[in-house]
Each structure stands twice: as structure tokens, then as C-alpha cells.
Amino acid sequence: MAFTTVEKYLEDAIGLDPESIGTRKLSHTIASCMKHAGITDGAAYLDLIINNAAARDELIEEIVVPETWFFRDSGPFQFLADSFALGDLAATPARPLRILSVPCSSGEEPYSIAMALLDAAVKPKALRIDAVDISGRALTVARQASFGRSSFRGIPGLWQQHFTQEGRFWQLHPDVARLVRFHQGNILEAAIQADWAAQPYQIIFCRNLLIYLTHEARRRVFDRLNNLLEPGGLLFSGHTEVLLFQQFGYSIISDRGCFACRKPQAQEALKPIARRQPVSRPAAPARSTRREAKPGRLIGSPVFATTCTQKADKKEAVLTTVRKLADRGELEHARRLCDQYLRGSGSLNAQAHCLMGEISQAGNMPDAAEQSFLRAVYLDPACYDALVHLSLLYERKGSRDKALLFRQRARRLHGETA
Numbered sequence: 525m526a527f528t529t530v531e532k533y534l535e536d537a538i539g540l541d542p543e544s545i546g547t548r549k550l551s552h553t554i555a556s557c558m559k560h561a562g563i564t565d566g567a568a569y570l571d572l573i574i575n576n577a578a579a580r581d582e583l584i585e586e587i588v589v590p591e592t593w594f595f596r597d598s599g600p601f602q603f604l605a606d607s608f609a610l611g612d613l614a615a616t617p618a619r620p621l622r623i624l625s626v627p628c629s630s631g632e633e634p635y636s637i638a639m640a641l642l643d644a645a646v647k648p649k650a651l652r653i654d655a656v657d658i659s660g661r662a663l664t665v666a667r668q669a670s671f672g673r674s675s676f677r678g679i680p681g682l683w684q685q686h687f688t689q690e691g692r693f694w695q696l697h698p699d700v701a702r703l704v705r706f707h708q709g710n711i712l713e714a715a716i717q718a719d720w721a722a723q724p725y726q727i728i729f730c731r732n733l734l735i736y737l738t739h740e741a742r743r744r745v746f747d748r749l750n751n752l753l754e755p756g757g758l759l760f761s762g763h764t765e766v767l768l769f770q771q772f773g774y775s776i777i778s779d780r781g782c783f784a785c786r787k788p789q790a791q792e793a794l795k796p797i798a799r800r801q802p803v804s805r806p807a808a809p810a811r812s813t814r815r816e817a818k819p820g821r822l823i824g825s826p827v828f829a830t831t832c833t834q835k836a837d838k839k840e841a842v843l844t845t846v847r848k849l850a851d852r853g854e855l856e857h858a859r860r861l862c863d864q865y866l867r868g869s870g871s872l873n874a875q876a877h878c879l880m881g882e883i884s885q886a887g888n889m890p891d892a893a894e895q896s897f898l899r900a901v902y903l904d905p906a907c908y909d910a911l912v913h914l915s916l917l918y919e920r921k922g923s924r925d926k927a928l929l930f931r932q933r934a935r936r937l938h939g940e941t942a
């Protein structure tokens with residue numbers, strides 16, 4: 525009971541979907557913060573976090589997931605550099621490129637943007653990068669710009685030219701670090717940009733946040749970002765998160781591993797696609813693990829959490845571990861575990877095949893991803909996530925007809941017209 529009211533508070537304040545980090549972990553964290561505050565009564569603790577900013581911040585620090593690393597997913601940074609090289613993006617000291625990274629966590633993402641563009645010969649004076657996060661702890665690390673080994677997982681060696689090694693840490697050169705201005709803020713609060721975003725941005729990175737948020741909060745984040753992005757601007761998000769923006773009329777950029785979309789030039793194009801109850805569908809094959817997709821539910825929460833089926837049983841625990849590994853970027857480990865599961869009791873589990881597809885996709889193996897997603901929809905024709913992934917995958921491959929087919933199938937699940 526005590527935890528439920530605090531969970532509700534967190535949902536309203538920072539948009540947290542308790543299921544995204546696990547209700548057990550959430551309860552455990554709340555209990556530990558209560559103990560630290562010397563409070564045993566839930567109502568008294570709720571009162572404390574409502575009225576005491578320090579206690580509230582401490583709870584938020586314990587709840588948020590600051591996982592990040594340099595050049596995460598690599599595609600967006602390559603895309604930015606290529607766009608500049610091809611002349612699709614222009615940046616001059618007179619008209620600097622305005623970029624926002626939110627949430628930026630401990631700074632690896634905005635610093636990667638800076639390094640990618642400097643390496644593409646953008647002049648430092650032609651760049652203006654703002655970076656926002658709710659976590660004061662993460663921002664302290666970001667401002668110090670000194671990083672341990674885990675911030676550098678899986679990236680090629682070129683980054684080293686921007687750092688100086690100091691013992692077990694790598695210090696980012698001040699001429700790169702000073703290109704990013706950090707701000708503490710809650711993306712759900714309307715006042716977030718009042719102090720620093722004088723003009724809308726041409727580019728926004730909002731990756732690996734929506735996966736932790738409720739449907740309602742995702743909508744609020746969309747409104748906030750939409751106000752902060754200029755018409756025609758680019759938005760980079762996670763590979764499943766990109767669908768939120770597509771729902772509101774943004775067009776997906778079909779570039780391998782990039783997960784970006786573009787805001788329409790005309791504001792009137794930004795109409796949400798109406799969501800209705802799922803239409804009834806023909807009965808699924810007997811062996812299918814098919815379930816109706818939840819109305820209004822976006823694909824994926826967290827990134828690797830497919831929503832075809834969501835039963836908390838033992839098998840689900842294996843998949844939860846796989847998702848966590850994948851979310852941490854431990855793709856090989858995730859693949860091995862998922863493969864083991866699929867060879868055993870999970871061979872007919874559409875959710876597991878879809879998850880395997882997402883792992884392959886994150887590992888830049890589109891052909892393997894395609895096979896896994898196709899298996900998922902064979903086993904479960906209502907596997908919304910797999911249908912959407914297939915539609916995006918075929919769009920990237922240039923197979924427009926197939927992309928349309930799967931998009932229509934996904935939309936029909938929600939009773940939408942294609």
C-alpha cells in the first residue's frame with residue numbers, strides 16, 4: 525500500500541512505468557530509501573518526498589537507469605557525420621547547428637555527437653549542444669568528463685584521439701568537453717527549456733528514455749520535444765521508440781541502424797493516429813502464443829521487451845534476463861541465452877523469436893532479424909512488435925510493398941485504417 529502511493533507519485537512526477545524496471549526492484553528501492561530517511565510509515569514518506577526536494581531527488585537518483593556509453597548504436601553518429609559530409613546538414617559559426625541530447629545521463633551521448641561532428645570537420649564554433657538529464661549525479665560525472673572503461677564498450681579506437689588516459693580513467697579534452705552545456709531538468713516539466721532553449725533545435729536525441737515511461741508520459745514527452753524541434757528537424761530515438769514519433773506524423777528515415785525520424789514541415793500534419801479498441805481477429809493457430817496487442821500500447825517497453833505476451837512465469841524470467849542483458853548492450857550473452865531458450869521449451873514462443881530479432885537487429889544483422897520476426901508472426905499473427913519491426917526492416921531494405929503490408933497488418937491490430 526505504502527509503495528503503491530509512492531509508485532503513483534513517481535508515475536506522475538517522472539512518468540515512470542513501474543513494470544519497466546520491475547515492481548520488485550522498485551519496492552526494494554523505495555524500502556531502502558525509506559530506511560535511509562528513518563521512516564517506516566508509507567504516508568509519512570510520501571509526505572517527505574512531496575515536500576522535501578533533497579529526499580525526492582535521492583529517491584529519483586536510486587530509481588533512474590543511467591546506463592549509457594559512447595557511440596551507443598553507432599548508426600546515428602555515422603548518419604550525422606555523413607549528412608554533414610554530403611551537405612544535407614550545414615553548420616557555420618554564423619548559423620551553428622543546434623542539437624539537444626535529452627536525457628544525456630553522464631554525457632557520453634552528447635560528447636559522442638560532438639566528437640562525430642568534429643571528426644567530420646565541423647568547426648567547434650558551428651556547434652551548439654545542450655544536454656539535459658534529471659539526475660544530478662549523472663550530470664556531475666558528465667561535467668567532470670572523466671570516464672572509465674565501461675563507457676567505451678564496443679567502439680572502434682578512433683575515439684582515443686579525444687582523450688588523455690589518467691590511470692584507469694580517460695579524460696575528454698577540454699576543447700571537446702566545452703562544446704556541451706549541461707542542464708538539470710525533468711523532461712515532463714513545461715519549464716524545462718525556459719532558461720536555455722532560446723530557439724528550437726535542428727536535431728534532438730531522445731534515446732532510451734521512453735522505454736521506461738507510461739503511455740501517458742510518452743505522450744507528454746512527445747509534446748515537449750515537438751515544441752523544441754524545428755519543422756523539418758531530425759529526431760533520433762531508440763529503435764522501438766521511433767514508432768511514437770511516427771504515430772504523430774514524423775517520417776521514419778530508412779537508414780540502417782539509424783533510428784531517426786523527421787518532423788514534418790507543416791504543423792497540421794502532426795495529428796495523432798486515433799487509437800481504438802483492437803478489432804477481433806480470426807482465431808490463431810492452436811499452437812500459437814497469440815494475444816491481442818494492448819490498445820494504445822507502443823511497441824517495446826523496455827527496448828527489448830516485446831508485448832506479444834506478458835506472463836510472469838518462469839519462462840518469462842529467462843526472457844527478462846535476456847532483455848536486461850540486451851539493454852545493457854551485452855548482445856552476445858543475450859543472444860546465447862535466448863538461443864538456448866529457443867532450442868528448448870521456448871521454440872514456439874513468438875515473444876522469444878521477436879526478442880531474438882531485436883537482438884540481431886541491434887547487432888546489425890538484418891537478415892537474421894528478418895527470419896526471427898517472420899517466425900514470430902508465423903507463430904503469433906498478432907505479434908504487434910514483430911509486425912512493426914518487419915515493416916521498418918523492409919522499409920530500410922527498400923521493399924516498399926512488404927513494408928506496407930506489415931504496417932497495415934500492425935495497424936489493423938489496433939483497429940486503425942492503414
Ligand SMILES: C[S@@+](CC[C@H](N)C(=O)[O-])C[C@H]1O[C@@H](n2cnc3c(N)ncnc32)[C@H](O)[C@@H]1O
Nearest residue numbers: 588589590592627629657658659710711731732
Ligand atoms: C538509459 S539513460 C539514456 C542515456 C542516453 N540517452 C543513452 O541512450 O545512452 C536514461 C536517462 O534518463 C534520465 N531520465 C529519466 N527520467 C527522466 C526525466 N523525466 N527527465 C529527464 N531525464 C530523465 C535518467 O536520469 C537517465 O540518465
